[in-house]
Amino acid sequence: MKKALITGITGQDGSYLAELLLSKDYEVYGVRRRTSTPNFENVAHIQNDIHWLSGDMTDLASLIEAVRQSNPDEVYNLAAQSFVAASWPQPLATGQITALSVTNMLEAVRIAKPEARFYQASSSEMFGKVLETPQTEMTPFYPRSPYGVAKVYGHWITVNYRESFDMFACSGILFNHESPRRGLEFVTRKVSDAVARIKLGLQQELRMGNLDSLRDWGFAGDYVKAMWLMLQQDRPDDYVISTGEMHSVRELLQIAFSHVGLNYEDYVVIDPQFVRPAEVDLLLGDCAKAKEKLGWRLEVGFEQLVRMMVDADLERVKRQAAVEASVVV
Ligand code: NDP
Ligand code: GDR
Numbered sequence: 001m002k003k004a005l006i007t008g009i010t011g012q013d014g015s016y017l018a019e020l021l022l023s024k025d026y027e028v029y030g031v032r033r034r035t036s037t038p039n040f041e042n043v044a045h046i047q048n049d050i051h052w053l054s055g056d057m058t059d060l061a062s063l064i065e066a067v068r069q070s071n072p073d074e075v076y077n078l079a080a081q082s083f084v085a086a087s088w089p090q091p092l093a094t095g096q097i098t099a100l101s102v103t104n105m106l107e108a109v110r111i112a113k114p115e116a117r118f119y120q121a122s123s124s125e126m127f128g129k130v131l132e133t134p135q136t137e138m139t140p141f142y143p144r145s146p147y148g149v150a151k152v153y154g155h156w157i158t159v160n161y162r163e164s165f166d167m168f169a170c171s172g173i174l175f176n177h178e179s180p181r182r183g184l185e186f187v188t189r190k191v192s193d194a195v196a197r198i199k200l201g202l203q204q205e206l207r208m209g210n211l212d213s214l215r216d217w218g219f220a221g222d223y224v225k226a227m228w229l230m231l232q233q234d235r236p237d238d239y240v241i242s243t244g245e246m247h248s249v250r251e252l253l254q255i256a257f258s259h260v261g262l263n264y265e266d267y268v269v270i271d272p273q274f275v276r277p278a279e280v281d282l283l284l285g286d287c288a289k290a291k292e293k294l295g296w297r298l299e300v301g302f303e304q305l306v307r308m309m310v311d312a313d314l315e316r317v318k319r320q321a322a323v324e325a326s327v328v329v
Pocket of ligand 1: 007009010012013014032039056077083097121124174176183
């Protein structure tokens with residue numbers, strides 16, 4: 001039985017990856033940090049199948065202990081301050097958690113289990129300002145946010161540990177991927193949640209930022225398969241994972257609202273507080289290398305993804321409203 005250690009297991013990707021590894025009969029260990037109110041929403045259904053370890057990405061000793069206790073064959077480093085907009089008001093915390101903590105995790109592996117295979121969650125935000133499209137593993141980086149800068153550090157330190165210490169360390173340059181488990185502040189989930197609330201009469205408007213930005217959006221369930229595939233190869237390497245299709249935030253709004261028979265223009269208000277100090281205008285990935293070398297394929301397309309998220313939020317908001325109504329009665 002193989003053993004895997006996942007950081008960021010309570011997040012969107014961590015929960016899908018844990019499901020995938022459990023379905024492949026892995027023993028799954030998850031690092032979680034102490035919070036005043038535990039948040040297990042994404043992993044509630046598999047909570048008892050996971051071996052829980054306590055640790056914080058900024059605390060090397062706790063990560064060494066997590067590697068010692070789990071003795072993993074594979075380590076998936078997914079934990080991060082992952083919300084780009086929060087990285088301007090919190091640049092130092094973002095640097096500590098999203099950049100330097102990658103070195104913490106690499107050190108923990110180097111010290112406690114150097115032969116373990118290591119996956120780093122790199123990001124298309126590293127490309128930032130458009131230097132070429134579509135973007136490949138060879139496209140230069142020009143990050144546009146403290147988050148993007150931190151991810152560039154995490155990417156290069158992973159490459160450096162591979163080259164310096166001969167570690168099996170891979171970096172997946174993943175473009176945006178979404179699901180009903182996406183955090184509520186990210187644009188796709190913010191929209192699907194608002195559409196559900198507006199349809200059910202619980203919200204009147206939706207305040208948004210830049211509707212013209214273009215993203216390459218895929219389904220998180222497809223993307224975690226690529227993470228696993230990277231660690232099953234003969235040699236460690238870096239791969240772009242994307243759909244190769246680009247859509248605007250405006251298109252996202254059109255599809256989501258029209259799915260419930262509404263017109264987004266009747267509800268959306270532009271609010272400068274959601275416009276970023278520096279924007280990544282467009283992201284479009286070319287994942288030819290992953291298709292050829294990993295045999296990776298995506299299954300869920302953009303419109304299907306948006307409809308899946310709106311349907312899931314309609315169900316969830318209805319359930320919540322019913323619970324609240326029964327409490328009032
Ligand atoms: P989420 O924001 O959903 O999850 C982040 C996870 O990191 C949570 O489990 C969170 O725990 C954990 N975490 C944050 N800070 C710490 C800390 N100090 N110590 C321990 N754990 C911590 O992110 P996603 O699942 O969407 O993304 C996973 C990774 O992939 C991230 O590194 C992200 O930057 C990267 N990425 C994501 C993409 C996407 O489109 N989703 C695209 C490219 C890269 P808690 O629950 O306690 O907050
Ligand atoms: P992103 O995702 O910054 O690409 O990072 P997000 O969904 O936050 O933004 C996507 C685009 O939508 C525009 N936008 C808005 N975004 C939010 N959140 N809220 C709004 O109201 C709004 N209005 C317009 C943004 O300006 C942006 O252009 C995600 C994260 O998961 C990162 O961790 C990951 O590395 C990258 O994807 C790839």
